[in-house]
Amino acid sequence: MLKHTLAAAQTEGHVPSGFATRTGISLKPRYYEDILAQRPEVGFFEIHAENYLSAGGPARYYLDLIRQYYDISVHGVGLSLGGDEPLDVAHLERVAALVERIEPAMFSEHLAWSRHQNSFLNDLLPVPYTPERLQVLCEHVDQVQTRLKRQILIENPSSYVEFHSSAMPETEFIHELAQRTGCGLLLDINNVEVSCFNHGHNPYQYLLDFPMRAVQQIHLAGYALDEHAALALKIDSHDAPVADEVWQLYQYALQRIGDCPTLIERDGQLPELSQLLKEAQQADQIRANAQELRHAN
Template identity: 50%
Template sequence: MPKRAGVGLKAEHYRTVMETSPDIGFFEVHAENYMGAGGPPHRYLSAIREGYPLSLHGVGLSIGAHRPLDEDHLARLKHLIDRYSPALFSEHLAWSSHEAGFLNDLLPLPYTNETLSRVVEHVDQVQEILGRQMLLENPSTYLAFTESAWGETDFIAEIVRRTGCGLLLDVNNVHVACINQDWNPIAYLDAYPLSHVQEIHLAGFAPDADEEGRPLLIDAHDRPVEEIVWGLFAHTIERIGPVPTLIEWDANVPDWPTLKAEAERAELIMSDIDRLQRQALVLARAY
């Protein structure tokens, strides 16, 4: 996967991409949107896949659920990965299923030893069935569980240590969670296991307030990336260098030029920091 910026592939942009072959690093799609056998979505995705790297992002595995993983869902996921050979596959550190079915949301987990063991077991199962490494995405959270025995960054680092999975760092999620829970986002990023990050997500958030008037941010994916998130992204890239970076814009999808401009800004940040780091290395070698 090139260390460039990409965007989510939306039906609104299928024809533009096919007709203009834009200079974009990669496309990402939600796995569950392509689990049908055929139809126009597959025709477009197959054609676009011939010219661009693909990242596959799952939202339905329910990695943290207190129940076994859905074997039928895993089988469909494996078929999709075998069909398109994406460069990266990722899922969320969250749960969305219980005995009554699936919820249309990604819900947070208590960071306990019991949860850790369950998530590790599920990640191991996914990687064994798929025959490849998966990336795990940090959540956007709105509350903390009193029973949590781990800090979030330590919990994620321990999952990586036990399973060998990689990480998808959602920088917008970092900002949302830190504002909602009164954490320091720079301290969060500096404590995060950044050496295992293989993809970054950037998105827009919606500002709100709780019943006491305190700031409450919603991970909305329906607007441009905010300046504060661009700053956190730059801080991250300064630490680890360029990484495949996705602009997530899933609702109120803009026109193609607007979306591409967001990706171009991410590429500019990565290229500028990469240039500065190379200059620093030359100076260090000279003296």
């Protein structure tokens, strides 16, 4: 299986030297003009790959302008890596063309599936943690890394159900995936909070068990609390500010991992650009404090 290391990616010029120095934010059409007018001090912008696959149009036009001044990270949402069917090669080719054109600092995808036969489901659905599903997922990750000619990052999921058929904990499954394929990991702290709340697990124990050595990017986001369900659920909505408990988990994660490129992820109820920048600055301050503590110890 392909093991495309981060060191190799850096040698090939995929990871700009300034990518890790400041926290990034999601790039949304609402912010295009403000970004170009204000040139805010932000580490990078992250896009969803599937929003930028067209051969032209406003999204591609503004992305080309903005990437002249900022590093870009690409986050895929449609490859359905966790599905038991073969990957959609045509879709992978479109994603590869985007990656080759803009040369992002990092490319990430989800530990999830979203396609069945000829139907695409607009969701990121969970997988059972079995040896059989691990093998399929490893093959799919290898296929993507081979086509993109780079290491990719896989994000831990947010979940609302657990499978009786699962034969191992989520953290062990993710560890095995990283070991077998050489992929990196994207640690979504909000997903940790959401899933652990929904399943009655301890999020700090989850982070203690997580394979931190493979983590190369962190996501922070807000959630929604659904109190009308039979049991209260936290929903990975990305439409609210980062919650206090997520900030606390972030501090704990940095104590274990050291500094790490971080993104403030927002997809709904978009605030003014200045609000996202304030959250990015808050993350930068937490990162700086964590670095001082590590050096002091």
